[in-house]
Amino acid sequence: xxxxxxxxxxxxxNTGKTxxxxxxxxxxxxxxNYPGITVEKKQGSCRLNQTTKAHIIDLPGTYSLNASSMDxxxxxxxxxxxxxxxxxxxxxxxxxxxxxxxxxLLFTQxxxxxxPTLLVINMSDRMVDKGISLNxxxxxxxxxxxxxxxxxxxxxxxxxxxxxxxDFRSLSKxxxxxxxxxxxxxxxxxQKVFPDQSLYKLWLVISQDVNFxxxxxxxxxxxTEYKTQPISHLKRLQQKETIKRYQYINQSLKxxxxxxxxxxxxxxxKLDRILIHRLWGYIIFFLILLTIFQVIFGWSSIPMDxxxxxxxxxxxxxxxxxxxxxxxxxxxxxxxxxxxxxxxxIPQIAFLFLFIAVLEETGYMSRVVFLMDRGLRKYGxxxxxxxxxxxxxxCAIPAVMATRNIENWKERLITILVTPFTTxxxxxxxxxxxxxxxxxxxxxxxxxxxxxxxxGLYLLGFAxxxxxxxxxxxxxxxxxxxxxxxxxxxxxxxxxxNILITVFEKTKSFVVEAGRIILAISILLxxxxxFGPGKEFNQAEEIIMSRSKVKSFTAEQxxxxxxxxxxxxxxxxxxxxxxxPAIAPLGFDWKIGIALISSFAAREVFVGTLxxxxxxxxxxxxxxxxRMKAERKSDGSLLFDLPTGISLMLFYAFALQCxxxxxxxxxxxxxxxxxMIQLLSMTLxxxxxxxxxxxxxx
Amino acid sequence: MEIVQILLVAASGIFSIRFLYKKFLAPKxxxxxxxxxxxx
Numbered sequence: 001x002x003x004x005x006x007x008x009x010x011x012x013x014n015t016g017k018t019x020x021x022x023x024x025x026x027x028x029x030x031x032x033n034y035p036g037i038t039v040e041k042k043q044g045s046c047r048l049n050q051t052t053k054a055h056i057i058d059l060p061g062t063y064s065l066n067a068s069s070m071d072x073x074x075x076x077x078x079x080x081x082x083x084x085x086x087x088x089x090x091x092x093x094x095x096x097x098x099x100x101x102x103x104x105l106l107f108t109q110x111x112x113x114x115x116p117t118l119l120v121i122n123m124s125d126r127m128v129d130k131g132i133s134l135n136x137x138x139x140x141x142x143x144x145x146x147x148x149x150x151x152x153x154x155x156x157x158x159x160x161x162x163x164x165x166x167d168f169r170s171l172s173k174x175x176x177x178x179x180x181x182x183x184x185x186x187x188x189x190x191q192k193v194f195p196d197q198s199l200y201k202l203w204l205v206i207s208q209d210v211n212f213x214x215x216x217x218x219x220x221x222x223x224t225e226y227k228t229q230p231i232s233h234l235k236r237l238q239q240k241e242t243i244k245r246y247q248y249i250n251q252s253l254k255x256x257x258x259x260x261x262x263x264x265x266x267x268x269x270k271l272d273r274i275l276i277h278r279l280w281g282y283i284i285f286f287l288i289l290l291t292i293f294q295v296i297f298g299w300s301s302i303p304m305d306x307x308x309x310x311x312x313x314x315x316x317x318x319x320x321x322x323x324x325x326x327x328x329x330x331x332x333x334x335x336x337x338x339x340x341x342x343x344x345x346i347p348q349i350a351f352l353f354l355f356i357a358v359l360e361e362t363g364y365m366s367r368v369v370f371l372m373d374r375g376l377r378k379y380g381x382x383x384x385x386x387x388x389x390x391x392x393x394x395c396a397i398p399a400v401m402a403t404r405n406i407e408n409w410k411e412r413l414i415t416i417l418v419t420p421f422t423t424x425x426x427x428x429x430x431x432x433x434x435x436x437x438x439x440x441x442x443x444x445x446x447x448x449x450x451x452x453x454x455x456g457l458y459l460l461g462f463a464x465x466x467x468x469x470x471x472x473x474x475x476x477x478x479x480x481x482x483x484x485x486x487x488x489x490x491x492x493x494x495x496x497x498n499i500l501i502t503v504f505e506k507t508k509s510f511v512v513e514a515g516r517i518i519l520a521i522s523i524l525l526x527x528x529x530x531f532g533p534g535k536e537f538n539q540a541e542e543i544i545m546s547r548s549k550v551k552s553f554t555a556e557q558x559x560x561x562x563x564x565x566x567x568x569x570x571x572x573x574x575x576x577x578x579x580x581p582a583i584a585p586l587g588f589d590w591k592i593g594i595a596l597i598s599s600f601a602a603r604e605v606f607v608g609t610l611x612x613x614x615x616x617x618x619x620x621x622x623x624x625x626x627r628m629k630a631e632r633k634s635d636g637s638l639l640f641d642l643p644t645g646i647s648l649m650l651f652y653a654f655a656l657q658c659x660x661x662x663x664x665x666x667x668x669x670x671x672x673x674x675x676m677i678q679l680l681s682m683t684l685x686x687x688x689x690x691x692x693x694x695x696x697x698x
Numbered sequence: 699m700e701i702v703q704i705l706l707v708a709a710s711g712i713f714s715i716r717f718l719y720k721k722f723l724a725p726k727x728x729x730x731x732x733x734x735x736x737x738x
Binding site for chain 1: 699700702703704707709710711713714715716718721
C-alpha cells in the first residue's frame with residue numbers, strides 16, 4: 001500500500017525554494033490560500049519510490065522564526081501545530097550556497113523544534129564562479145543533518161534529495177542550541193511549569209508578536225506559576241538567542257566553507273553600481289518600463305484582435321446555425337460575449353506576468369524596489385507597491401494580486417485600495433471615444449490636445465493614487481512594523497520553466513476566479529436588458545409601427561428603433577431612468593445611466609452599451625461616434641458637449657466601475673469591509689469631482 | 699422548442715444568481731483548511 005509523507009519546504013526568500021518545489025513536483029501542484037488569511041499556499045506531490053509519495057508544501061519565504069509578516073506567521077503556525085494535517089514529517093530547509101551563513105539561522109531554529117530536518121544547499125552551480133569551496137561531509141557532522149547539494153538550474157541533486165526524503169527517519173533530531181544557555185533562571189523556571197513541553201517551542205510562542213490561532217499562547221501567558229517578563233526583556237533574550245546561533249553557525253562553517261574572492265568572476269557589483277544609481281537607476285527603470293508597456297500593448301493587440309474577431313464570428317455563427325429563440329440570443333449576446341470579455345484579457349495578463357516574472361527571476365525587481373522605497377514611503381506605500389501601481393495600467397486585477405509580496409499589512413492594504421485609480425486598459429476605450437467627441441483636434445506646442453488629454457488622464461490616475469495613499473496613511477490606525485528589508489539576490493538568467501509556471505498559474509487564477517463572476521453578471525445584465533414589464537416593452541413593435549415617422553425608415557432603421565424602445569423600457573432601462581435624477585446634475589441622461597450600471601461589471605462594457613442604446617452595431621466606432629455626437633438633451637442642446645464629456649471622463653477616472661476588482665479585493669482582504677469602503681469612497685470621489693467640474697464648465 | 703429555450707434561459711439566470719450568492723453572500727467553509735480554522 002502506498003504511504004504519503006508530509007514535506008515542508010522552508011527557506012529565506014530568493015534561495016530558489018520555489019525552483020526546488022517545481023523540480024520536485026513538476027505540474028502536480030495546486031495553489032490555494034491559508035484559511036483566514038490571504039497568503040498563498042502552494043502544495044504538490046512527488047513520488048519518491050513505488051510505495052512512498054511525498055506531499056510537499058512550499059511555505060512562504062522567511063528569514064527566521066521571529067515573525068514580522070503574515071507569510072512568516074504561517075510558517076511558525078504550521079511548525080508549532082502537531083495537529084495540523086500538513087504538519088511535516090520532515091522539514092527541508094533550502095539555502096543558497098552564497099548566503100549560507102545567513103540561511104543557516106533559520107535551519108538551526110527549525111532543527112531545535114525537534115522536527116527531522118534536512119538541509120538543501122542550492123545554486124551549487126555558482127560555486128566555481130564565486131570561488132566557493134565546501135566540505136559537505138564535515139558540515140553534515142557539525143550540523144547533525146544530511147545535506148543535499150543541488151542546482152535546479154542544472155537539474156542536479158534532485159534525485160539525491162528524494163533519496164534523503166525517503167530516508168528521513170534516520171535524520172538526527174538533536175537540536176543545535178541549548179536554549180537554557182541564554183538565561184538559565186528564566187528557562188529553568190519555564191520548564192518547571194511546563195515539564196512536558198518542548199522548551200524552544202514554548203519560547204517561540206511567548207516571544208512572537210503575532211497572534212497564533214489556537215496555539216497555546218494564551219495558556220502560556222496566563223500561567224501564573226512562572227514569572228512573566230516585560231517585552232523589552234524578551235527582546236533582549238531574542239537578541240541573545242540570535243547571537244548564540246550565529247556563534248554556532250560560524251563555528252560550523254569555519255572549517256567547512258570558504259570563499260576565495262580572487263577566483264570569483266563577479267558581475268554583480270559592477271551592475272549594481274549602475275542599476276541602483278540615484279540618477280541612472282531611475283532612467284534605466286523608466287526606459288525598461290516604457291519598453292515593457294510598448295511591447296505589452298504591441299504584442300497583445302494581435303492576439304486580442306484575433307480573440308475578439310473569433311468571438312464575434314462565434315456569436316454570429318451561433319445566431320445563424322442554432323434554432324432561433326431566447327436561449328440562442330442569450331448564448332450569442334450574453335454568454336459568448338461574456339466569455340469573450342474574459343478571454344480577451346488573457347494576452348495582456350499573460351504578457352504582464354511574463355515580464356514581471358522575468359524581472360523577478362533575473363534579480364532586477366529587488367533593485368527597483370530598493371530604488372523606489374524612499375519616494376513612496378512618505379505616502380504610506382513601500383517600494384514593493386511600485387509593481388502593483390505600474391501593473392494597474394494594464395489591469396487592476398493582477399495588480400491587486402501582485403501586492404501579496406508586501407509584508408507590511410498596512411502598506412499592502414493601502415496599495416490594494418489605491419491601485420484601481422491607475423488608468424487600466426479597460427478605461428481606454430471609454431476615454432478614446434469621449435476624447436474624440438468633446439476635445440478639439442488642435443495642437444499645443446506641437447502636441448495634439450487629444451493626446452495631451454489622454455496623457456493627463458493617466459497622470460491624474462497616478463496622482464490620485466498617491467494622494468489617496470497619503471490620506472489613508474494618516475487615517476488608518478493599523479499597528480504594523482515598518483522596517484524595510486530587501487534581499488538583493490544575484491543576477492541570473494531566468495529559468496524558462498519557472499516563468500512559464502508563474503504565467504500559467506496567474507493567468508489561470510484570473511480566468512477561473514474573475515472570469516466566472518464576469519460571466520454570471522453578463523448573463524444577468526443580458527436578462528435585465530432583454531425583459532421588461534408592461535405594454536411599452538411587450539408591445540414595442542406595435543407602438544413603434546404606429547408612429548408616422550417610421551414610414552420612411554429602412555428595415556434596419558426600424559429594427560434599431562424597436563430595439564432602442566425595448567431597451568428604454570426593459571428592467572435595466574427602468575433602472576437607468578430611476579437613477580437619472582441623481583446623475584442629471586453631472587450632465588448625464590438615463591441612457592448614460594444604463595451604461596454606468598451595465599459597465600459596473602466592467603468599464604469596457606460602457607461603449608458596447610451605448611452602441612446598443614444608440615441602435616448601432618458595436619464594432620462601428622465612427623457610427624457610434626456620429627450618433628453620440630448627434631444625441632441631444634431634452635432642451636435641444638448637444639448631450640456630449642465639453643462639460644458632459646469631461647464630467648464623464650472624470651467619473652470613469654475615479655469610480656471603481658469593475659466588479660472583478662471588487663471581487664479580487666474581497667479575496668485579498670478576506671472580507672467585504674475594504675472592498676465596500678473602496679467602492680463607496682471611489683464612487684463618492686468620482687461623483688463629486690464630476691459634479692464640481694460639470695457645474696463649473698456648464 | 700421555444701419552451702426548451704425559455705427553460706434554458708431560466709436555468710442560466712438561476713445558476714448565475716446562485717453562483718453570485720454563493721460566491722459573495724453565503725457563509726462558506728474553507729475546504730482546504732486544517733483542524734485549526736474553527737470551521738470543523
